[in-house]
Amino acid sequence: LDEVRGDAELEVGIMVEVPAAALRAQQLAAEVDFFSIGTNDLAQYTMAAERGNPELASLLDGPHPALLALVAAVADAGHEAGIWTGVCGELAGDPATAVLLAGLGVRELSMAAGLIGEAKEALRGIDLAEAATAARAALDDEDAAAARARGQALLGDG
Numbered sequence: 081l082d083e084v085r086g087d088a089e090l091e092v093g094i095m096v097e098v099p100a101a102a103l104r105a106q107q108l109a110a111e112v113d114f115f116s117i118g119t120n121d122l123a124q125y126t127m128a129a130e131r132g133n134p135e136l137a138s139l140l141d142g143p144h145p146a147l148l149a150l151v152a153a154v155a156d157a158g159h160e161a162g163i164w165t166g167v168c169g170e171l172a173g174d175p176a177t178a179v180l181l182a183g184l185g186v187r188e189l190s191m192a193a194g195l196i197g198e199a200k201e202a203l204r205g206i207d208l209a210e211a212a213t214a215a216r217a218a219l220d221d222e223d224a225a226a227a228r229a230r231g232q233a234l235l236g237d238g
Contacts, residue, residue, distance in 0.1 A: 091114055102122065119172065123144065145223070176235060180228075215231075
């Protein structure tokens with residue numbers, strides 16, 4: 081890592097886009113300054129459902145508990161190592177899911193510019209401890225709709 085940085089003061093991180101990387105996050109955390117989880121690819125590989133196939137789209141629609149469990153593993157490993165975890169992808173821009181991600185320990189969200197305002201408003205309006213409780217409970221939900229409903233409930237809309 082120091083060889084990559086040279087004399088520059090930069091953070092070096094990795095994209096976590098496959099389940100193998102998420103499951104090895106504790107080992108990888110020792111080598112990097114941050115994690116960035118690409119939820120679009122991670123969901124595709126977790127659910128074994130190609131993103132471009134409309135017949136499988138429902139498998140990738142929302143915060144599936146299996147996907148959230150991988151996000152939690154990465155964020156937990158990052159927290160233990162003293163590094164931050166971010167998320168980029170469709171889930172980051174969904175307010176109900178953004179609060180769950182924050183509850184799991186994600187500290188940076190990357191999304192389309194048009195989604196920033198609503199996500200920011202949602203995050204400013206929640207209690208982080210309540211989000212953490214809801215997010216951990218969502219790991220045991222049956223499906224993405226149930227998990228998303230937990231995030232929606234934190235927003236007072238559901």
